[in-house]
Amino acid sequence: MAAIELTGVTKRYDDVTAVDGLDLTVPEGEVFGFLGPNGAGKSTTINMILDFVRPTTGDVSVLGYDAQRDSVAVRQRTGVLPEGFDIYDRLTGRKHVEFAIRSKDATDHPDEILERVGIADAADRKAGGYSKGMRQRLALGMALVGQPDLLILDEPSSGLDPAGAKEMREIVRTEADRGATVFFSSHVLGQVEAVCDRVGIMREGTLVAEDSIEGLRDAAGGEERLELTVDSASSDDLDAVRALDGVESVSGDGGTVVVSCESSVKTKVLSTLEARGVTVKDFETTEASLEDLFLSYTEGQKQEVSA
Numbered sequence: 529m530a531a532i533e534l535t536g537v538t539k540r541y542d543d544v545t546a547v548d549g550l551d552l553t554v555p556e557g558e559v560f561g562f563l564g565p566n567g568a569g570k571s572t573t574i575n576m577i578l579d580f581v582r583p584t585t586g587d588v589s590v591l592g593y594d595a596q597r598d599s600v601a602v603r604q605r606t607g608v609l610p611e612g613f614d615i616y617d618r619l620t621g622r623k624h625v626e627f628a629i630r631s632k633d634a635t636d637h638p639d640e641i642l643e644r645v646g647i648a649d650a651a652d653r654k655a656g657g658y659s660k661g662m663r664q665r666l667a668l669g670m671a672l673v674g675q676p677d678l679l680i681l682d683e684p685s686s687g688l689d690p691a692g693a694k695e696m697r698e699i700v701r702t703e704a705d706r707g708a709t710v711f712f713s714s715h716v717l718g719q720v721e722a723v724c725d726r727v728g729i730m731r732e733g734t735l736v737a738e739d740s741i742e743g744l745r746d747a748a749g750g751e752e753r754l755e756l757t758v759d760s761a762s763s764d765d766l767d768a769v770r771a772l773d774g775v776e777s778v779s780g781d782g783g784t785v786v787v788s789c790e791s792s793v794k795t796k797v798l799s800t801l802e803a804r805g806v807t808v809k810d811f812e813t814t815e816a817s818l819e820d821l822f823l824s825y826t827e828g829q830k831q832e833v834s835a
């Protein structure tokens with residue numbers, strides 16, 4: 529069963545088509561990064577998954593349920609970090625989490641949740657006084673309540689400092705390891721790269737790419753350059769590397785081997801040399817920039833600077 533399945537989903541607002549014939553399947557247990565520039569249709573898609581917005585046409589199924597008919601069941605098993613999360617200024621962080629626990633009929637301990645998201649120290653402070661990043665951490669904590677089968681995180685890194693963004697990624701991984709599906713949106717590829725199994729890139733309401741990070745790298749042109757320092761490599765050794773699928777060019781002068789190849793064959797290059805008795809003392813790679821690739825998929829649209 530897919531955790532999320534959208535089939536031919538379109539959402540129109542008067543003359544704006546926010547989402548245009550979208551087909552998207554996210555298997556259970558996957559960490560899926562949903563990317564795209566401002567206005568690409570990410571929030572609209574998330575809102576349709578949660579039945580906050582109804583599609584003009586098409587079907588949305590979530591955790592095996594019809595997103596519209598069974599929206600209560602979907603929300604019960606889903607943890608959501610919404611975009612622009614509203615806090616209750618007068619309530620403490622702990623009260624927020626207690627509220628989430630009650631509304632989900634969950635048994636979590638509020639302090640454990642607050643500890644996980646790094647704001648245990650501020651548990652008894654009114655959330656109105658929290659910084660932007662602390663609010664974001666609180667929202668993430670509330671989403672984690674009840675061990676949801678599906679986590680939907682809309683721009684989870686927004687407002688987080690680098691340490692917070694890293695902690696967020698670790699939490700995403702931990703949740704995935706216990707079997708949850710994680711679907712999160714971002715307009716910064718770098719933030720999802722380290723944690724996603726797969727990404728989808730939206731542009732003007734359609735999915736323009738859907739792949740693993742590795743696959744995206746290959747699509748970036750495969751222009752990865754691998755520079756190896758070896759004890760000695762003969763021309764036969766170089767020929768053996770040249771013969772590998774995905775290797776574009778090989779040059780070398782005995783002590784150095786330079787290979788242009790698809791990123792997926794990097795390890796094959798190393799193991800081929802080592803199997804031939806060549807000792808690899810050191811290596812450096814220059815990777816294709818994913819951010820450049822992301823822009824190549826989405827360019828032509830106005831880009832706002834991300835928060």
Ligand SMILES: Nc1ncnc2c1ncn2[C@@H]1O[C@H](COP(=O)(O)OP(=O)(O)OP(=O)(O)O)[C@@H](O)[C@H]1O
Pocket residue numbers: 541544545546547564565566567568569570571572573715
């Ligand atoms: N309620 C609405 N009424 C009219 N147009 C809307 C509405 N909601 C979204 N849109 C339009 O649909 C398009 C997609 O918006 P959406 O919020 O889904 O994009 P997004 O990818 O989430 O962008 P961002 O990264 O800025 O949050 C935009 O052109 C937006 O103006």
